[in-house]
Amino acid sequence: MHNNRETLDIRAVSKLSGLPSSTLRYYEEKGLIKSCGRRGITRIFKATVVEQLSLISLGRYAGFSLNEIGEMFASNGNPSIDREQLLNRADDLDKNIRRLEAMRDGLRHVAHCPEDNQLECPNFQNLIKKASKLQHQEDRKAKRR
Structure with missing residues (x-):
């Protein structure tokens, strides 16, 4: 009982x-x-x-x-956490934060861009190229998993 x-x-x-x-x-x-x-x-x-x-x-x-x-739990259910794995995840989060901050700043710039057509804005063109490159890299990583 x-x-x-x-x-x-x-x-x-x-x-x-x-x-x-x-x-x-x-x-x-x-x-x-x-x-x-x-x-x-x-x-x-x-x-x-x-x-x-x-x-x-x-x-x-x-x-x-x-x-x-x-994998972070021992057979008895107690945590058995790989500290290196935590540090790697923290590094990944830092990269994502930097990427999101850059995207946020780019979108704000485009929203306030003085160009009549945002497509003519050099900063917007750079943002498009960077986003496209990063998306292709993420797609390749996803295919390898």
């Missing part, structure tokens, strides 16, 4: 985590979380699963795939 203070049924986990039960079942199927038993047909989880789900949400928010997040 499970001690009710140490375990939660799937409905309680869903309520505490804000995740639908279907997501919890999917995460269990993917091996990200583990139920510790059943009460009838209802899955039962250790209460610590809520903290684990918070870490999964943080990983998703940071852009990690579910497979990458799964």
